[in-house]
Amino acid sequence: MSDVAAVNNLVTKYTQLQQEIGKVIIGQKEAVNFSLLSIFCGGHSLLIGVPGLAKTLLVNTISDALGLNFNRIQFTPDLMPSDILGSEILDETRKFKFIKGPIFSNIILADEINRTPPKTQAALLEAMQERSVTIAGHHYKLDLPFFVLATQNPIEQEGTYPLPEAQLDRFMFSINLDYPTFEEEVEVVKNTTTVNDQKVNALFNAQEIVEIQKLIRKIPVADNVVEYAVSLVGKTRPKSDFATDLVKKYIDWGAGPRASQNLILAAKANAAVHGKFSPDIEDVQAVAVPILSHRVVKNYKAEAEGITIDKIITSLF
Known part of the structure; x- marks a missing residue:
């Protein structure tokens, strides 16, 4: 096939x-x-x-x-x-x-x-x-x-x-x-x-599941989508050049390189189940919150002000 x-x-x-x-x-x-x-x-x-x-x-x-x-x-x-x-x-x-x-x-x-x-x-x-x-x-x-x-x-x-x-x-x-x-x-x-x-x-x-896993890895990804995923993860790091004011104010630690890898893999899978042969930026955004939320550590100021990790992540889109 x-x-x-x-x-x-x-x-x-x-x-x-x-x-x-x-x-x-x-x-x-x-x-x-x-x-x-x-x-x-x-x-x-x-x-x-x-x-x-x-x-x-x-x-x-x-x-x-x-x-x-x-x-x-x-x-x-x-x-x-x-x-x-x-x-x-x-x-x-x-x-x-x-x-x-x-x-x-x-x-x-x-x-x-x-x-x-x-x-x-x-x-x-x-x-x-x-x-x-x-x-x-x-x-x-x-x-x-x-x-x-x-x-x-x-x-x-x-x-x-x-x-x-x-x-x-x-x-x-x-x-x-x-x-x-x-x-x-x-x-x-x-x-x-x-x-x-x-x-x-x-x-x-x-x-069949193993074959699907192999298929997902074979799906091609455009360079601009990979760069978007990596920059999105970079924005979660307070000391990064990409970091927004919201991240610098409320985040202690950002996500590591494994988050970038998982973003691209999950974007491939999300694209495939929707009939697309290559993921786009919307596929990265669709999986970003559940992939990044447990990898980003917010500080006490965020806790005190009721700022959620999900809100910070979606603000980076």
Whole structure:
């Protein structure tokens, strides 16, 4: 299949995919869109929202529609790295045997990742970066595609271990889930208080997802779009020549080069699912807020004056 035919096929399948997911997930279209773009780019996402917004159901439904294996890990203060990665045991023949942990799956839901100590967080984040784990000197490759969707509760911060900025940077997107509208919530209540179970059909398989990830990387990008993405990231750095007065006043630290890479990758994916064969500046802007929001650190003045990161980022367009 040619690249042009592959993009056209992706557009058709993407529309069908949204319809399948929409059978179960009411609303939350932005969260679904960014989660899918992240998978198509081979990245990971951080999902932030209060309890009860169907974060687990969202990930489970996406994995069903994509035909991928799914595991959920509930992060707790006593969770150890071996509980995620797996461990070696002595079998009946007195030989060490490796028992795989839940990390060996295509899609991982890391539920409340900030509830577990840094040592366990680091074990997951290393697997995210390397797509492999090392146990007792042995190297084990993870199944591809591999996608981690970690959740955080923005309300309850007592007894949590916030992710350091360097580890937040490993996530391609930071996706905020908001409350549903009145009409959406009415529909949710109607659908979930009856015996009518909606079945989600698998439209892809693991190999097809890997092929899409390769296709996204092959999409060409014009120099002016790359330069726009890099300058946009540069504007978030207070000491940069590109920095605006708003950034100098309210931002302590800006985004690093990984943000520029992710902006271009996500812009490619956004262009492809909309039938375009090369991204433009509008595609960069469409994905900029969830890619930059967790990489930019605002100062106390911004906190005091109620200035949000999203407002600062959109002002840079």
